[in-house]
Amino acid sequence: MGMKGKHSKGLKGHPKTWRQEVAHNWPLYVLVLPSIILAVIFCYIPMGGLVMAFQNYKPWLGIRGSEFIGMENFKQIFMFKESYQAIINTLIIAVAKIICGLVVPIAMALLLNEVRHAGLKKGIQTLVYLPHFLSWITVAGMLRDILGLDGIVNSFLQKLGVDPIFFLGEAGMFRQIVVISDVWKGFGFGMIVYLAAISNIDQNLYEAAEMDGANRWQQTIHITLTGILPMIIVMATLSLGNVLNAGFDQVFNLYSPLTYSTGDIIDTYVYRQSLVNGQYSFGTAVGLFKSGVGLLLTAIAYKLAYKFAGYRIF
Numbered sequence: 001m002g003m004k005g006k007h008s009k010g011l012k013g014h015p016k017t018w019r020q021e022v023a024h025n026w027p028l029y030v031l032v033l034p035s036i037i038l039a040v041i042f043c044y045i046p047m048g049g050l051v052m053a054f055q056n057y058k059p060w061l062g063i064r065g066s067e068f069i070g071m072e073n074f075k076q077i078f079m080f081k082e083s084y085q086a087i088i089n090t091l092i093i094a095v096a097k098i099i100c101g102l103v104v105p106i107a108m109a110l111l112l113n114e115v116r117h118a119g120l121k122k123g124i125q126t127l128v129y130l131p132h133f134l135s136w137i138t139v140a141g142m143l144r145d146i147l148g149l150d151g152i153v154n155s156f157l158q159k160l161g162v163d164p165i166f167f168l169g170e171a172g173m174f175r176q177i178v179v180i181s182d183v184w185k186g187f188g189f190g191m192i193v194y195l196a197a198i199s200n201i202d203q204n205l206y207e208a209a210e211m212d213g214a215n216r217w218q219q220t221i222h223i224t225l226t227g228i229l230p231m232i233i234v235m236a237t238l239s240l241g242n243v244l245n246a247g248f249d250q251v252f253n254l255y256s257p258l259t260y261s262t263g264d265i266i267d268t269y270v271y272r273q274s275l276v277n278g279q280y281s282f283g284t285a286v287g288l289f290k291s292g293v294g295l296l297l298t299a300i301a302y303k304l305a306y307k308f309a310g311y312r313i314f
Contacts, residue, residue, distance in 0.1 A: 053285040066281075073285035083286065086269035089175075089262060093246040096179045098239045104183050105190030106232065110220055112191065113198050125195070129188035139185055140253035144168065147177070174259040182250060193235070194228055201227035230310070237305040241298030244290050266290045 022029060048063075053073055055066040077083045108128070115121040131139070146152050147167035154164040167173055201224065209219050248267035255263040266286060274283025 050284060050288055052281050053288045055281055057281040057284075059280070069281075073282050074289060076282060077286055077289060082264070082269065085261065086264050086266050086286075090244055090246045090265040090267075093175055093178055093251075093263075093265060094243050096175070097182050097246070098236075098243065100179055100183045101186060101190060101239065102232070102236055104187045106194055106228075108187060108191045109194035109198060109228075110224060113195065113224065114216065114220075125188075125192065129192060131185045132189045134185065136185075136247075136249040136253050139181060140250070143177070143181060143254065168254060169256060169258040171259045171262045174255065174263040178247070178250060178254065178263065181254075182247060190235070194231060197228040197231040198224060233308045234305050237301045237308065240301040240304070241294060243297055244294050 051063055052066070054068060054070055055063070056069050056072075057063070057066045112121060112124060115124070144151075148154070149164045149166055153167070158164060167177060205223050205227075206219055209223060214222070244266060246265040246267070248265070248271070251263055251265050251268055252271070255268065267290075270283045270287045270290075273279045273286065
């Protein structure tokens, strides 16, 4: 009897009960128990505070003593200009990140796959992957030093006779800076995913194509891209669930009141309204609205990933 049958049935061939399963696999349950406890404490118990979205919450009255006002906080989301602007900024920045976050890693993976020197290939792969491990606080500090009025870029521009530009204070440039810095920081991880997919392509296909007279460009288009297409579909559809996540850590460490018009996203707007301005109920309502839309988009993304690429987790 195979391992599957051995683990799924008892000694007499009957399916195991949950007690028998726990008794047999108890080390695995003990191993995962700390993660479950942390998830309950930090993810599920705080969800009780979502009731504030339906209240006129007053800290001195608490959740039980605050007035219940129903959907009023959600109605205000669509009444304030700042809310609209935060939603628009989030969509623009997130969609740009998703598109660039797909195109750049794919292009780099295809280019790096053409490098034949193993040492050079691994060196480039390691070099572009390192920024993935940097925190946004560190990256923001680097960007402020590089793009500041006395930074490297402005020093170079001054030598060309151009007046200094306050890049991080220019609303018209802020979105581009956010997207470019995000791609620079994260494309190395995506590139490794696509390189792994490329390594699984049958090499006999390249040999057959070469015998038929196909050049490297034709092999790349018809074999390499076709071979990693399922992975591209999976990555693209799963990224749909992040369309309302423009990156709080990044934007919070880079933006300023000068760039609120183009850089203020839903997460930073919720932070300011809730923790800075003390509008806890309204901030909770905005956050719950964003989470609800994100959950819907994530469910759609998993459906699309299963339909087009056969990918599923549950």
